[in-house]
Each structure stands twice: as structure tokens, then as C-alpha cells.
Amino acid sequence: MQKIGVNMSGTLLLKQNEIKQLITMKEVVDAVETAFKAFAQRDVQMPPKDYLFFHEGDLRIMPCYVRSTEESGVKCVNVHPNNPQKHNLPTVMAIIELVDPETGFPLAVMDGTWVTDMRTGAAAGVATKYLARPDSEILGIIGAGKQAWTQLMALNEVMDIKKARVFCRTCSTRTDFAEKASEIYGFDVEAVDSAEAAVQNADVVVTTTPSCKPVIKAEWISPGTHINAMGADAPTKQELETRLLLNAKIVIDSWDQASHSGEINVPVSQKVLKEKDIHAKIGDVIIGKKTGREDEEITVFDSAGLAVQDVVTAGLIYRRAKEQGLGVDFDFIS
Template sequence: MKTLFLSSKQVKRLLTMKDTLKAVETAFRHAGMGTVEMPCKVYLFFPKHNGDIRVMPSYIPPLNISGVKVVNVHPDNPKKGMLSVMATFILIDPRTGFQQAIMDATWITMMRTGAAAGVATKYLARKNANVLSLVGTGAQANTQLEAMMIVRKIKKVKLFDARKKRAEEFVGRYQKKYRAAQFRIARSLEECLADADIVCTMTPVRKPIVKAKWIKPGCHINAIGADAPGKEELEPAILKKAKIVIDDWAQASHSGEINVPLSKGIIKRRNIRAEIGKVVAGLKPGRTNDADITVFDSTGLGLQDLTTAHLVYKLARKKKVGRWLEII
């Protein structure tokens, strides 16, 4: 039997944000209904090299799909001309254990992360939310913006990045694509967050940078940056008054935005409103009124990678993309 191999360029050509949003919403719904198997991601740290790898297996029995992703995070890689995050996904036939496909999952990771925030925004942000603030304009900001533009009618996009040139390049890429929206680079983080309806934070900081006094009532926050123990972007006072929705308790409590406030006793498990899957499945409420501040703590689930990779596999077979090799 042969296995399908797909490169990064091939995956990128096949995958759209609209399709990814549907795939991730499906993953969340199955998680909420309890029809999945997903062990916690396993970390292997390389302190000497300021990096780590993460192994993320998952299985959705009703869809009869299974697989595993291996992904790294090495913040210093750009200095070496490499991406900070690189990933590979192995799609496995649960009936036999055979490797149906091996594909680059770097683009899948970026797309499903943007889509996760998009799905959370669909269910948690105010219906009339139209001012988006992006904190950080690195690689992940691209798919965050694309997802937000699909799930809400965004009229204004405010940006802040410590590296102003990167923010300017970001605006240059998207101002023409999204002509209906006004783009503005803020001079400070406070200015960026003023009057924001939706906030996406995408920084690797270990001390909070987003202050509670800058967040207005009714705002929805997608907290993306905290992805390892000790990381946090939001001042704990925000979490104390917000409706907190997480993607997965085990992962979020270990390495998500809530991990530090939990470890310090600032918040408790009872302060968590729901997992996003429960909200998507209609089993738990999300936003209850327009004054709620909502926070989505996104750590990234193997299930998101699985449904997205399976979608790519189906599209590749349909369009005859990729190379089939016999490796066993």
C-alpha cells in the first residue's frame, strides 16, 4: 500500500479559511459531545536551545479518522532563517493503523489556530462587533485576521507590534484585500485596545501586557499567545471579571492563558464558564448579554489538526495533488 505525501506548498494551495472554519467547528462539536479520544499533548523541552516539540494524537470515532501531529516551537529560529513553528501530520486509518498520508502541517497549524479563534468569535463576540485589535503582527496574525473577516463584518483593524516595520508590512499586505476596513497602526498598546470589540493577542510574553482598564464592556478576547507553562498575556483582573471559555481543561490549565492565574490561586476551576466544544454543541451558554467580557483561551487541540488534515487529504485525492510512495 502507498502513502500520500503532501508538501507545504501543496497543502497551502488546497486549504481555504472558510473550509478550515467548518473543519475546526466540527472538531469542537465532537469534543463537546464527548465523542473523541485526545490525550494531552506531550512536551519535550530543549532548554539549551530555547525550544520544544509537542506530540498531539487524536481520534474521532464517529468520523472514523485518526492521526498525530508533531510540532516544534523555537522562537530563535528566525535568526537562523527558519520558521519558529514547523509541523508534520500523519493521518492514520484507525481500522488498520496504516499511514494514509504524511503532510506538512505548518500551514495547517496556522490555519486551524486562526479558525479556532474564528469559531470562538462566532459564538462569543457580540453580533455587531466591528472593531478588531491585533496585538502582534507575526505569522499567526495573518490567519487571525482572515478568520475574523469571515465571521464578523469588521470595519476597523487596529494593530500594535513592538516592531513597527513588521506592522507596516502587515498593513501593506492586507489594506487592498480588505478595502471595506480601515487599518491603523497604534502608537501604543493602550491605543490599540481602546474601543476594541474583538482582541486577538499573539505574543510569547511571560508577564501580562494587556491591562484590565483598557478592555471595554462587551469586548471579546482571543488569547492565543500563551502556549506553554508560565506564559500569560492578560492581566489576571481581566479573567476575574470575564466569562472564560477554554478549548480543553487539561491543556489550558497546564499551558494556556489561565495556567499562571490558576497556579497562583487568583482564579479557580469554577471561574471557567465552559469548554468551547460545549458552547458549539449547544450544551453550555457563551455570551449572555452585550456587556459581557468574554475570553477564549486557545491552546490548540490535536482534534483541530485532525479534522483539517483529513479535509486536506480528501481534497488532495479529489484534485490528484501529492505523491504516493510505498514506505512500508
């Protein structure tokens, strides 16, 4: 990563349709791997995300500073599950501000909604690269929304997928997802009528729901399976049965965030699961400080989502935008 550098001509404003032109999922996977590595090497200042809770959803503030590359910024992101039905708005919306650490100057303000979707998908891609069996071919997907789509995008970068099965509660949604994915990726994506059918005998499983009640039972998961638990991102949310977690090798992104709002938050709050039961942070696996997969164990990656993923990805987007002349410079100060 190169240092961003200050842009005294103004603050660069970037819309989602501009950002989408600038980077690919493969590049986001690489950026997120770099982010996890920087966090493991203690190159990152990053307080845990903070929350405001509303009646219909929540708002999170996520600041980060990467010392070696002088990348710094903050993401403001909401999660409102009823938005699509009630307001025709996305469940998740975000804004990212990049800041010059030397002066505090706002380098860029960009849409963070697409970045959030992409870097969350990419996190599962990185974890699958290090924790799944190398010959993994069968993918089970729980959920069929935007996040399920970016999960598939990222996993396709690190797996030789031969078949995928998808389940969500709405028949038409999972059918549409399966048809579109089959057409784009060229392998068979099947819409199935239960979570159990989606995950049985799968090599890799990904969960992308907002559930507060486990949707995956321990007896459904075969030895050697890798699970990316991506949906739990706030207190009380849980997608995997606690018994499944207790029988798995658990890898997290950050203890502070995962224990508060990740997949492990419920069993931790119940004192069933303790920090000593966690095998590693994903960054420690990447840098070789901790082992990855061994034999036919079940592995679980608990992704609570880290600000460093957003800032490193946004930094790459900012540099590309400057190179290609995209976005609008705006003077907030005068």
C-alpha cells in the same frame, strides 16, 4: 465528515504549497467548529499534548482519534521563538501523520505548519462567532506575525470588520502588516504605537504573542469586548492581566490543556483561578449545552490548541488531495 478509508497504494506525501491549494479559511473555520463539537460530544479520544523542552524552544506531540468518522493521526510541532532571527526558519514547524485506525497504516504525511497556523486562526473565528457581539466592527490585534495574519483571515469570515488596529514591538513589522492587510481586505488597518491604543474601544481583541508577561491590562478593555487569547501555548506564558481574567467570562478549548499551557495556566498555578471559575468549553457553547455571550460582559476565549483541530482539518485536506490527484504516494513499508 466522511470516513477517510485506507489507501493501500502507499502513503500520500503532501507539501505546504500543495496543501494551500486545497482548502480555504472558511472551510477550515467550519472544520474546526466540527472538531470542537465532536470533542464536546465525547466522540474524541485525545490525550493532552506532551512536551519536550529544549534550551531554545520545545517540541509537542498531539495525538487524536475521532471515533464516528474514523479519523486518526498525530501532529509533531515545535515552537522555537528565535528561529526567524537566528536560522531564517519559522517559529512554528509541524508534521501531521494520518493513520488508518483499523490497520495502523500511515495514510498521509503532510506539512502541518500551514495547518497549525490556519486552524489556530480558525479557532478564534469560531469563538468570535459564538462569543462576540453580533454587530462587532472594530478589531484590535496584538502581534503582527504569521499567526496574526491567519487570525485576521478567520475573523474576517465571521465579522463585518470596518476598522482594525495592530500593534507589535517592531515598528516596521506592524506598518508592513497594516499596509498589506488594508490593501487585501479593503478596510482600514492602522499600525499603532502601543498595545493600549490597539485594544481601546475594540469590539474584538486577539493576542498572538509568546509573552510570559501580561501585555493587556484590565482597565484598557471596554464592557462587551470579546478577547481571543491565542499566544499562550506553554507553561508560564500569559498575555492578559490576571485581574482581566477574573472579571471576564472565560471559555476554553480543554481544561487539561488550558490549565497546563493556555492563557489561564499562570493564575491556575498560583491558585488564583480554579476550574469552577471557567464558564465553559467552546464545544459546549456550540452544541447549546452552555450559554455564549450575555449582555455587556467581557468574554475571553483561551485557545491552547487541540489535536482534533489538526486531525479534522488534515482529514479534509487528504480527501481533497486524493480527489484532485495532488501529492506523491510513497511506500514506507517495503
